[in-house]
Amino acid sequence: MRRVTVPLPDRSYEVVVGSGAVAALGDLIPASAQRAVVVTQPGIPSQFRELAAYVPGVAVDVVEIGVGEVAKSLNTIQQVTQSFAGVGLTRNDVVIGAGGGMVTDVAGFAAASWHRGTAVVHVSTSLLGMVDAAIGGKTGVNLPEGKNLVGAFWQPSGVVCDLAALATLPPREMRCGLGEMAKYHFLTGDDLLALDLDERIARCVEIKAEIVAADEREGGRRALLNYGHTLAHALETATDHDLAHGEAVAIGLVFAAELAYELGRIDAGRVDEHRAVVAREYDLMTTPSVDVDIDELVALMHRDKKAIAGLTFALDGSNGIEVVTGVDEQRVRSALERFLP
Numbered sequence: 167m168r169r170v171t172v173p174l175p176d177r178s179y180e181v182v183v184g185s186g187a188v189a190a191l192g193d194l195i196p197a198s199a200q201r202a203v204v205v206t207q208p209g210i211p212s213q214f215r216e217l218a219a220y221v222p223g224v225a226v227d228v229v230e231i232g233v234g235e236v237a238k239s240l241n242t243i244q245q246v247t248q249s250f251a252g253v254g255l256t257r258n259d260v261v262i263g264a265g266g267g268m269v270t271d272v273a274g275f276a277a278a279s280w281h282r283g284t285a286v287v288h289v290s291t292s293l294l295g296m297v298d299a300a301i302g303g304k305t306g307v308n309l310p311e312g313k314n315l316v317g318a319f320w321q322p323s324g325v326v327c328d329l330a331a332l333a334t335l336p337p338r339e340m341r342c343g344l345g346e347m348a349k350y351h352f353l354t355g356d357d358l359l360a361l362d363l364d365e366r367i368a369r370c371v372e373i374k375a376e377i378v379a380a381d382e383r384e385g386g387r388r389a390l391l392n393y394g395h396t397l398a399h400a401l402e403t404a405t406d407h408d409l410a411h412g413e414a415v416a417i418g419l420v421f422a423a424e425l426a427y428e429l430g431r432i433d434a435g436r437v438d439e440h441r442a443v444v445a446r447e448y449d450l451m452t453t454p455s456v457d458v459d460i461d462e463l464v465a466l467m468h469r470d471k472k473a474i475a476g477l478t479f480a481l482d483g484s485n486g487i488e489v490v491t492g493v494d495e496q497r498v499r500s501a502l503e504r505f506l507p
């Protein structure tokens with residue numbers, strides 16, 4: 167079993183990675199908790215939803231939320247927090263988010279809001295959740311206007327990444343996790359695919375933990391974790407989530423390279439390298455398989471949370487990947503015209 171610490175000043179926490187890691191759940195629960203509400207979804211394997219055996223002495227209730235991005239909504243937060251009220255969850259108790267990134271984002275936001283802040287522990291069951299969503303305390307839900315527009319920073323008290331959950335993960339969801347892993351490849355240059363799966367997940371957690379510890383509230387460096395995400399979020403919304411997050415991130419990474427090239431920040435060889443890593447090493451799509459409208463994508467990118475000073479992207483360049491604000495819309499359009507099939 168591997169244990170990676172997310173080293174935050176006054177609330178460091180552990181991420182336990184390995185086959186059978188769920189058995190460590192009890193170590194991660196606050197000592198004050200007498201009751202836990204497990205927030206989960208239909209389809210999550212029973213060994214990751216029926217968690218009472220791992221938290222002896224704690225009364226456990228379960229609430230299920232809907233499946234799909236449409237259920238990542240304020241209505242769901244109302245439903246979940248009403249279930250907290252129904253069982254008398256107190257601020258000393260704990261919420262357990264058991265599922266993929268959508269579940270842990272919703273459970274985390276419900277916990278952040280409940281009595282203005284109740285502990286949450288995540289049992290992450292998807293590759294994307296293990297390497298990204300469950301780590302670092304970003305929580306929230308979507309609005310019709312865009313993804314993750316309402317949320318809070320709320321760090322978990324611990325995270326379980328049990329590899330057994332990946333055995334039954336549909337191939338498409340595995341690919342989504344690979345999209346986020348490809349992002350870490352470009353951020354660090356690490357050959358992650360050379361590592362065994364548990365080492366690879368633990369390494370991604372370490373990379374993210376180090377960045378989150380340096381900049382928990384995304385005042386600077388954490389924005390690098392959004393590499394590939396500006397176009398990705400727009401693609402997800404424009405395709406009504408036909409493109410899943412990790413698939414869209416993979417495409418967004420290649421577009422970020424095209425845009426960096428358009429702006430003279432990198433050469434054509436580095437763009438080819440992005441395409442080759444995403445397509446050949448990670449076996450992911452590099453352009454959308456469905457028609458998308460450039461005007462709509464540009465409008466959505468203007469609405470992105472990161473766009474506080476005009477169109478904003480994490481872009482590669484001679485100093486490595488950095489956040490670039492106020493990118494000229496015409497250059498973005500030119501890069502999109504060249505990039506889209």
Ligand code: GLY
Pocket residue numbers: 298299301302304388391392
């Ligand atoms: N998923 C990007 C972050 O957690 O900052």
